[in-house]
Amino acid sequence: MSQCRAQGAKRKVQKWNAVSGFQYPTLPLGMAILYGVLTASVAHGVILDRVVAVVNDDVITLTEVQEEGLQTIRRIVRDTMGMEREQQLRSTERQILDELILRRLQLQEAKKEKIEAAPAEIQSTIEELKKRNGLASDEELRAALSRELLSEEQFRRGIADQVVLTKLVARRVRSKVVVLDEEVQQYYEQQQAQFRDMSQFKMRHLLVAIPKGSTPSEVSRAKRRIEEAQALIKSGTDFSSVAQQYSEGPLAASSGEVWMMRRGELAPELEQAALALPIGQASDIITTPAGFHIIVVEERVPGRVLPFDQVKEQIRTILFDRKAEATFKEWIEGLKTKANVEMKL
Numbered sequence: 001m002s003q004c005r006a007q008g009a010k011r012k013v014q015k016w017n018a019v020s021g022f023q024y025p026t027l028p029l030g031m032a033i034l035y036g037v038l039t040a041s042v043a044h045g046v047i048l049d050r051v052v053a054v055v056n057d058d059v060i061t062l063t064e065v066q067e068e069g070l071q072t073i074r075r076i077v078r079d080t081m082g083m084e085r086e087q088q089l090r091s092t093e094r095q096i097l098d099e100l101i102l103r104r105l106q107l108q109e110a111k112k113e114k115i116e117a118a119p120a121e122i123q124s125t126i127e128e129l130k131k132r133n134g135l136a137s138d139e140e141l142r143a144a145l146s147r148e149l150l151s152e153e154q155f156r157r158g159i160a161d162q163v164v165l166t167k168l169v170a171r172r173v174r175s176k177v178v179v180l181d182e183e184v185q186q187y188y189e190q191q192q193a194q195f196r197d198m199s200q201f202k203m204r205h206l207l208v209a210i211p212k213g214s215t216p217s218e219v220s221r222a223k224r225r226i227e228e229a230q231a232l233i234k235s236g237t238d239f240s241s242v243a244q245q246y247s248e249g250p251l252a253a254s255s256g257e258v259w260m261m262r263r264g265e266l267a268p269e270l271e272q273a274a275l276a277l278p279i280g281q282a283s284d285i286i287t288t289p290a291g292f293h294i295i296v297v298e299e300r301v302p303g304r305v306l307p308f309d310q311v312k313e314q315i316r317t318i319l320f321d322r323k324a325e326a327t328f329k330e331w332i333e334g335l336k337t338k339a340n341v342e343m344k345l
Contacts, residue, residue: 053342054341068096069096072096077089110165117159173331174324187319188308202300203295204295204298205259205293206294207248208226243294270295
């Protein structure tokens, strides 16, 4: 049922958590705020620098805060005025400063433990970032960095910090997390609804196809044909008979037959209708890039509960991530409690 399948997939890009360092970055290169290294003024003129926080023996300057949030601050300056602009700028600066303080605390801890980023680790992370952002060469990477006013040296320094923080969190947090087999089994027993196979539809289908490159008159002819079919179905004519008579395209020979389709295999427009239609009732005309459709759902089959052995590693990952997040927060609170932090913003 290839005409009914959803086409393509949207690539999702996940931003690296600069505070926790739990994951390597797959962020768009436009997120230059990760590295805090741009030097252009946000609004106009030269930034008058001053110390906005002291973290143990390190200082954080206003320039660092504004450079870290350059894109966000530019957007605020562009889109707001007056008191609203002032309030958003102050709120944004304070949020960025909080993140910089947490990162600085972690980097200080990494320095105490003599954690460093080896050149091979830095390069490996860069190659992974290039791959996940569709950059085929170093030249494309340099072009992307140039668009963000970011030098290669600055970029590599940011990647090095990321590698260090990831190694630090692995040592101080993730290595301390244990998920017992009993916990995995208990989660499965209590949350079985999460682990069902996808639902299926028993359905009949009528399609008047619209080939690529069809002229407006050909589209109009197809629309009239599906409307004629719809009128016959509404008058009580058997759906299968109408489908066999009116269907066009590669699926015409099997139109009207009962097909078993799983969720995710239908085009979004068809799946939405299949989920909502009363059993046995013909849909309205549904338009997709493939053409005009009418469907009838004969039965919706709920997914079966997947066996424990099939999902136990997925559950272990869920529980591990939950425990790791809780352990990380506890560890960060400990760093903050021991630290001497003076806010000046």
